[in-house]
Amino acid sequence: MVAAIRVETPARPEAARAAGTAGGTTPLAVETAGLRKEYGRKVAVANLSLAVPPGEVFGFLGPNGAGKSTTVKMLVGLVRPTAGTGWLLGHPLGDTRARRRLGFLPELFRFHEWQRAEEFLDFHASLYGVPRAERERRIAEVLALAGLDARAHDVLRTFSKGMLQRIGIAQALIGDPRLVILDEPTSALDPLGRRDVRDVIRRLRERGITVFLNSHLLSEVEMVCDRVAIIDRGRVVRQGRLAELVAGAYEAEVHLEHPSPALLHALETRWPAVHRPDTAATADTVEGGATGDNTLVVRLAIQDERELPSIAEAIVRGGGRLRALVPRRMSLEDLFVQSVETRNA
Amino acid sequence: MNTLRIANLTFREAVRRKALYGAIALTLAILAVYAWGTGWAVNEIYTQTPRGAIVRLALQSGVDVRLLAVGELLLAGLFAVSNIAGLLAIFLAAGTIAQEIEQGTLHSILCKPIARWQVVLGKWLGGSAMLSVYVAVTASATVAIIYWHAGYVPSNLPLGIALLTLKAMLLFSVTMIGSAFAPAIATGIAMFIVYVAANVAGMVEQIGVAAEIEAMVRTGIVASLILPSDALWKMSASAVQPPNPLPALGIKLSVGPFGVVEPPSVWMGVYAALYTAAALGLTTLIFSRRDV
Known part of the structure; x- marks a missing residue:
């Protein structure tokens, strides 16, 4: 309970960590304060503050070039922040104590391909300091988890891209981590492989392991994540529990036949448009906006379904011809597009 | 422990990726030619009457020119070993960090x-182990070939081999500096140029010693301080060459192009290790x- 309150009000990180050590509660799995990275004059990450509670699956989202991979690299100690600080499992970034309990699958999963699968895992287990006696059991365990038990004796050079990504996940789990950071873990996998990875992530959560998932596959994130942060241009634009972020956000999808600009204007003054095609180009060219038969689709933000009759009424009064009026809950994709577009507008 | 794990990985990688197989095959070919050539040369040195005027003169004054000729053959072989090992060190080290960053294996x-220091030290140890094996095997083979043909045993073979190994380790560590921030090819080319320049400066120093031109000697010493690779070769050569009778006659000249008149002091060895x-x-x- 204490942990929950602490997490919901991400107060000062100092306070949170103090509570973590003194109170006996687990510290946040990942925490950053004003993390910044510049490459020359280019700012990759501007001012990033994250809080990832332990035991959850955390989705880290953002458009290409938003700074996701740079952030992840700063977390695992591959890249030095220009400014700001962060903590993994209560230890400052780069501290070997945190890295002892950290599993990481890099976006670029390239390994020493002359090694045999078991040899590769044995080497990485040894870096974690896993005792020799225990390694064999661990290797068998993670190979099974990655679905590669049959390939233990094969040289990595003979692996397909998907298999390399799987052995990369196995490598991330070999040290019995408390925190697993996966950077685009399914980029090389087919749909079945993706489902396997989702299952692995769920099993990790069942064991109380925090998973930090960097992905641009929104459907995937929606299926497994408890909490998400959306970043754009190196800043967090949304952060919170997935259920809360998309809850309460309703929208009405309105299909109108040849609407007049006046009617559209009237509607949008009462209900802000979540998404509307450019009216100048209304005709039938705008993708997703106009359908082939000159019907315009507008999505309006509403509080709840009780507003639907008022919308219908306003349309009829404005002389519009209503084809369809569909209430929709916001999906993660909508939230994502909205968050990123708002900033870019 | 982690350092040794990285060292082991580096060493095994070189063996398993067969990166050095070409170099080993070429070295064996060169040794075969060397064995055949020295056999021929030693045969002529010992069975035929010397034709050269200088050689006859030297023989009359009691200098064993035959031994000096054999010593020069040995130095020629070791000179090749020294340079091949040096270039191997440069090209192995140039990629050791840079390529792993480029590929993402790190x-x-x-x-x-x-x-990070464990990675650096581990890679250096792995590379040094490889180079040590290479130098030990090829230098020993060279010495064995000369012994087999002429029965000559260098006065201080272990020191000679140790100094050649140190030279390869030195070049490996210096090249690693470039590998830590620059692309492998750029580092390799830059180090190759520096290495050749250091060798040339070493020759300039030798000529300066012979002609007693102080400025040339100083140039060589400064070059040795910038990169003591050639100084290590000279120390190694002086440990294995037969005693040079010329300085006693007031001539500061080495016996042949590979020999050494005035080897650097032991402090240069200490300097190279610290370097x-x-x-x-x-x-x-x-x-x-x-x-x-």
């Missing part, structure tokens, strides 16, 4: 509880600040 290693350690320190410093 990503899954550096995120684990391992310090190697400093290069590793600098590599660690640069690599620790490097974004991967």
Whole structure:
């Protein structure tokens, strides 16, 4: 309970960590304060503050070039922040104590391909300091988890891209981590492989392991994540529990036949448009906006379904011809597009 | 422990990726030619009447010119070993960090509880182990070939081999500095140029000693301080060459192009060892600040 309150009000990180050590509660799995990275004059990450509670699956989202991979690299100690600080499992970034309990699958999963699968895992287990006696059991365990038990004796050079990504996940789990950071873990996998990875992530959560998932596959994130942060241009634009972020956000999808600009204007003054095609180009060219038969689709933000009759009424009064009026809950994709577009507008 | 794990990985990688098989095959071919050529030469040295006027003169004054000729053959072989090992060191080290960063193979290693200095030291140890094996085997083979043909045993063979090994380790560590921040090819080319320049400066010093031109000697010494690779070769050569009778006659000349008149002092060896350690320190410093 204490942990929950602490997490919901991400107060000062100092306070949170103090509570973590003194109170006996687990510290946040990942925490950053004003993390910044510049490459020359280019700012990759501007001012990033994250809080990832332990035991959850955390989705880290953002458009290409938003700074996701740079952030992840700063977390695992591959890249030095220009400014700001962060903590993994209560230890400052780069501290070997945190890295002892950290599993990481890099976006670029390239390994020493002359090694045999078991040899590769044995080497990485040894870096974690896993005792020799225990390694064999661990290797068998993670190979099974990655679905590669049959390939233990094969040289990595003979692996397909998907298999390399799987052995990369196995490598991330070999040290019995408390925190697993996966950077685009399914980029090389087919749909079945993706489902396997989702299952692995769920099993990790069942064991109380925090998973930090960097992905641009929104459907995937929606299926497994408890909490998400959306970043754009190196800043967090949304952060919170997935259920809360998309809850309460309703929208009405309105299909109108040849609407007049006046009617559209009237509607949008009462209900802000979540998404509307450019009216100048209304005709039938705008993708997703106009359908082939000159019907315009507008999505309006509403509080709840009780507003639907008022919308219908306003349309009829404005002389519009209503084809369809569909209430929709916001999906993660909508939230994502909205968050990123708002900033870019 | 982590350092040794990386060293082991580096060594095994070289063996398993068969990267050095070509170099080993070529070395064996060169040794075969060397064995055949020296056999021929030694045969002529010992069975035929010397034709050269200088040689006859030397024989009359009681100098064993035959031994000196054999010594020069040995130095020629070791000169090749020294330079091939030096270039191997440069080209192996040029890629050791740079290529792993480019390929991304370091990503899954550096995120684990391992310090950057352990990676640097481990790679250097692995590389040094490889080069030590290479130098020990090829230098011993060279010495064995000469012994087999002429029965000559160098006065201080272990020291000679140790100094050649140190030279390869020195070049490996200096090249690693470049590998920590620059692309492999750029580092390799730059180090190759520096290495050749250091060798030339070493020759200039030799000529300066012979002609007693102080400025040329000083040039060579300064070059040795910038990169003591040639100084280590000279110390090694002086440990294995037969005693040079010329300085006693007031001539500061080496017996042949590969011999040495005035070897650097033992302090140059100490300097080279400290230099190697400093290069590793600098590599660690640069690599620790490097974004991967």
